[in-house]
Amino acid sequence: MQYRNLGRSGLKVSQLSYGSWVTFGNQLDVKDAKALLQCCRDHGVNFFDNAEVYANGRAEEIMGQAVRELGWKRSDVVVSTKIFWGGQGPNDKGLSRKHIVEGTKASLKRLDMDYVDVLYCHRPDSSTPIEETVRAMNHVIDRGWAFYWGTSEWSSQQITEAWAVAQRLDLVGPIVEQPEYNLLSRHKVESEFLPLYTNYGIGLTTWSPLASGVLTGKYKNGDVPPDSRFALENYKNLAQRSLVTDVLKKVEGLRPIADELGVPLSQLAIAWCAANPNVSSVICGATKESQIRENMKAIDVIPLLTPVVMEKIEAAVQSKPKRPDSYR
Known part of the structure; x- marks a missing residue:
């Protein structure tokens, strides 16, 4: 396993990490979680991601209990959680100072930890002034409940605004x-x-490297295996949006490239994400130890992604975004 700095910070995270979305609390209990987490650690993973909304808090409870029962040294791992959706009440969601402080304390209680290494604002909150959010996240850091803070699914403009506030007030962005x-x-x-990368040293912990499993190639012809994520009732709408002919055709176009390298499609897709120098860690999900072992082999695929191979991948998916002229 390779370790990268989280953006411009001194925190080092494994190039591949593990996320508990969908799995913990919905598909797995503490016993299964322990096995998966230990499998990750055996492969050098040190970064584990969670959120207050995952399984309505149960995912944090499961991760916390599993880590405790495994007897891990807290400083050996990097744990993150995300705040935004904490309940049904009007102040149980969003990024107000009230919910950030109360939500963080509730998350730490569920995790049974004194602190998380990284605390994310799970979504932008248009109903709360950005200054209030920046000040609240700094309060959390000052109290030692988190060491760093970040954002999830924010726009470049929103992150820039947060940094402008932080710099004006001499706070942590x-x-x-x-x-x-x-x-x-x-x-x-x-x-x-x-x-953002050059102006503020923003790092990325990216999610869904396999596009909810689409890039594994297991949904060939649009068929949904019974043990897959898209078979879950909550994800059937996502399946209908994802398993369209154009997308499946692109996935099939990647298959010969993976075959030429002698690797599964899933490892090719994960390695491609990790090869981006702006990506600090790629968050992978898994419900089985065998999936973790397969995913972790993606580390060995990264050196195989030569410029020639990357060009072949590009030709197959044709998904490269157009860059603004000023950033060329």
Whole structure:
């Protein structure tokens, strides 16, 4: 496993990491979670991602109990969670100072941890002044409840505004953004965010490297395996949007490239994400140890992605976003 700095910070995170979205609390209990987390650690993973909204808080409880029962040294791992959707009440969601403080304390209680390493604002909140959010995130850091803060699915403009507030008030700005990034979803990472990397040292912990499993090739002809994510009731609408002919055709176009390299499609797709120098860590999900072992082999695929191979991938998916002229 290779480790990268999280943006311009001194925090080092494994190039591949593990996220508990969908799995913990919905598909897996503590016993299964322990096995998966230990499998990740055995492969050098040190970064584990969560959120207050995952399984309505149950995902944090499961991760916290699993880490405790595994007896891990807290300083050996990097744990993150995300604040935005904490409940049904009017003040149980959003990025007000009230919810950031109360939500963070509630998350730490569920995780049974004194702190998280990274705390994300899970979405932008148009109903709260950005200054209030920046001040609240700094309060959390000052109290030692988190070491760094970041954003998830924010726009470049919103992140820039947060940094402007932080610099004006001599506060800590967001060091990381967590966007979706894969061969089918590239605009933010490769175009919109370009100024952020140099201006503010923003790092990325990207999610959905396999586009919810589409890039594994297992949905050939649009068929949905019964044990797949798209078979879950909550994800059937996403399946209908994702499993369209054009997308499946692109995935099939990648298959010969993967075969030529002697690797599965999934490893090719994950390695492609990790090869981007602006990506600090690629968050992978898995419900089985076998999936983790397969995903982790993507590390060995990264050196195989020569310029020639990258050109072949580009020709197959034709998804590269157009860059603004000023950033060429």
